[in-house]
Amino acid sequence: MAVSIKQYTMRYVMIAIFAVMTVWALLFYAYILDEVYDNADDGLRNQKINILRAVYEDPSILELREYGVNEFRITPLADTVFDEKNRFSNEFFYMPYDDEDEPYRLLTTMFYGPDKNTYLLEIRASTVERDDLIIDLSTALLVLYIVMILSIYLLKEYIFTRALRPFKVILKDLNDYQVGKTTAIAPVDTNVLEFQNLHQHITSMVARNAAVFADQKLFIENASHELQTPLAIAVNKLDLILEDEDVLSGVMAKIADTKVSLKRLIDLNRSLLFLSRIENRQFVQNELISLDALTDELLDNFLDIAEHKGIQVDVEYSATLHVKGNRDLLAMALSNLIRNAIRYTESNGTIRISIHSNSWQIANSTNLGALPESYIFNRFYKGSDSMQSNGLGLSLVRSILQITPGGGVAYHFENNFHIFSISFTNS
Amino acid sequence: MKILIVEDEIELQQVMVEFLSKEGYILEVAANFSEGLEKISLYQYACILLDITLPGGSGMQLLQSLRERGDSTPVVIISAKGSIDDKVEGLNLGADDYLPKPFHLAELLARIKSAVRRHHNHVDNRVIYKNVVMVPDDRSVLVDGNVLQLNRKEFEVLYYFIIRPEKLVQKSLLAESIWGDAVDQADSLNFIYSQIKNLRKKLRDYGAEVDIQAVYGVGYKLV
Incomplete structure (x- = not known):
């Protein structure tokens, strides 16, 4: 099905923007998440330093076995290979406020306490909910998508209507164009290069057509002229013979019959000429x-x-x-x-x-x-x-x-x- | 009366010269554009017969230059082009008549006569033969001074006869010139015969000294 260039471009713009935005949304989501975790991790690392300092000043902190206001817990470890590496993970913990498990960023590490024992330190920080983030991000992007499509649509309507105006003028001129009648297409006021080219090509085509048409018309007319002239001479010479008083009446009757046949030939020639001229639309119809x-x-x-x-x-x-x-x-x-x-x-x-x-x-x-x-x-x-x-x-x-x-x-x-x-x- | 024929087709030119000189005209010919231009600028004619396609130029240009000089000599365009545009253009440029080739020579004569007649509308334009007088300007016919009522077609028929008394008027001329393409060849013999019969009767009834005689198989003549 044929669609206008406006719909045609719109269809592709919508698909293209949708694809670009989807890819962009995935990347943006990953990037944001990465940034959020990075931020949380920095905070947790900092808190680890603070906790370790606090432990050395106040060993009673080593007794904090449960997450409380401190958001960390310390568990003594025995017979474990010491590893002071910071490990980060995402865990779910029950949050009374929401009455459900919420995502937390968890830093797990080991340290030697002031008593030279090995302890496991777990620090948690509430972090962003991924599904909420996805929903929020999707909503935002959807709104952006709609706004973009709508503004592109309006902009395109305006631009295309303006830009296509000379094109419509050219179309109308072409529709009104009649070989042999139209000698030139009216100039089109546009600074769109394509339309200028189009108009220029059509103008030269019209000129070419006019020349071909004139040639053809001349040819048909010349052919007719060439035929009519000998016919005219023949008919008129017979007229002259008929004028002669000495011609026998039997001969005169035969000459008159000959003229009748010639008249048929003349009529046939004239009809053929008319037919071809009519079919070449060489008659003005106004x-x-x-x-x-x-x-x-x-x-x-x-x-x-x-x-x-x-x-x-x-x-x-x-x-x-x-x-x-x-x-x-x-x-x-x-x-x-x-x-x-x-x-x-x-x-x-x-x-x-x-x-x-x-x-x-x-x-x-x-x-x-x-x-x-x-x-x-x-x-x-x-x-x-x-x-x-x-x-x-x-x-x-x-x-x-x-x-x-x-x-x-x-x-x-x-x-x-x-x-x-x-x-x-x-x- | 002097007539100029501007026609490049020599044979056609000769035929017209032969026919029209027998009708009492003095003929001059031009076979191309420059010759035509020279003659129309130098001499006066009663009528000019002008072909459109000429070597060296167009008959239209000749007509134009003639009219631009204020010369109103009657011009009859004779053209084989048969194009309606030509007819319109010629008449617009001031031609008095347009006769497409091929034509009957008698038709040409009739056209010349009416072009010349219209040109001299102040002089006596009556056509007289024996006791019949035709006044083409008001389309009336008088026999011994009495008005003979003829319809338009009958008038035209009589006109073709009276401009050439004693000479052959072909029935095909009458059919084609007066009834156009209406009359089929097959009907024309009978049809023209009955038209002539009516006209003869009217002439006889009014005591005209003229009569229309049949010329076997060809036409009629006014005697």
Whole structure:
């Protein structure tokens, strides 16, 4: 799962600090304990000196067999190898105050009394409770950990929000970026080196894209130019022949037929050019177009031919439909659909155009049954009547609607009507 | 009337010259940018036909320099680029019309005539043949002084005929120029025939001395 860089860093900071603090806590505990014992041991050693001095001044002290107010006891030893080494150990003794055994540091050593006898001296000092120390230390560290995480979190929120601001600006610019439309990315005000680099790279990428795009556009246009020019010459030379009064009428009819074929070639070339330009998104899509008005405008050309074929055309305006897009392209899409409807409606059939607030629909009656929905929009799909069609009409419609923001086109068959619906999600 | 054709494609240039000279125009040609620039700076023309892609520069620059000098000679851009941007740019720079290649020569003639007509809007722009008078500016037709009511399409059809009486008007020209892409090739024969039939009837009913004759398989002519 993707997480933001804030969470990402936070996760690792938390783990890292936890690990560091755990190791540190163990070391700190050992160090403190060592220091406490060291301190206690120094005190015990000092007390030993004091006791030994006191014993020589007052031998009655040798009689102190039990720990009392003195916190030491002396036991006479017999038949023991004398060892005056100081031995330290941790022992538990009953402490009435707490009513339980408490840890003591114990110094055990031997000495010769004034009577030359060997005595065992044990001096004790109450010392720190290790489990209490662990609990206290853990609590303190936990509080420290929480405070640290919290302050790192707040600091990070602040720093990241500030530091990532130019990054977000760059992201937004990239999101709005459209090849062929955006020529430069707005400058970003930042002194973060990485973001400056990022912005610089994106800027040069945009410039490169613009150059490639311009190249490609030029290439397509040049190719079209190169094709259209010989076609234009051929068509116009045929026009000149047709102007000649001496040409036999049979020849003229054949020349006119040749022109019809050339016209198909010209249309095919133009459609292919349009398709590639549409797919390269070379059209600006920012005009607000009223599809009601556009429909009326297009129908002006189509009504004569519909009437001629005896086709009834009904237009239902149930709402006004304004769409943001490219006027010429949408006109081409609608006109392709209307032309298809007229082409494939039998005489005395009906065409119904209905305009809703977010869709435009054309339905035409047919005797031939449903079309294969899955591939009628493919390039060079041709129905039963292929003579009149170059197989690019519906493909153009789909491409146009694909690049129109929020646009889409669908086909369905209902009650012997072919229905093509153009929908706009954001109109 | 003198027309300048700025077109680098020599064959296309020659075709236009041949056609337009038969229509009574005097033609001058320029095949590249500098030649074009020289001619538009030195001479006056009734109309300039301007290609966009020229050796040595763009037709747009020629148009710009022409307009910057305050010269309002009608300019018809003829371009194979077929790009909508070009059309918009050309019209914004002050071109009077934009005709994408390939075009019908008769269509070119019609565009030249209307560009020139719009340019001289104060002079008599009537087109007269026999007892039929067309006034393109207010879209009216008079037969012997009586107003002949034509719808817009019928008017346009008649206009293509009357600017070239006695000459062939191809039915494909009528279909493409007047009904755009609406008419399929397969339908056009029948469709144009019925449109012409209606127009003939109206002309006859109003006592026009003109008639539209079929030229087998190709089109019609006004006689």
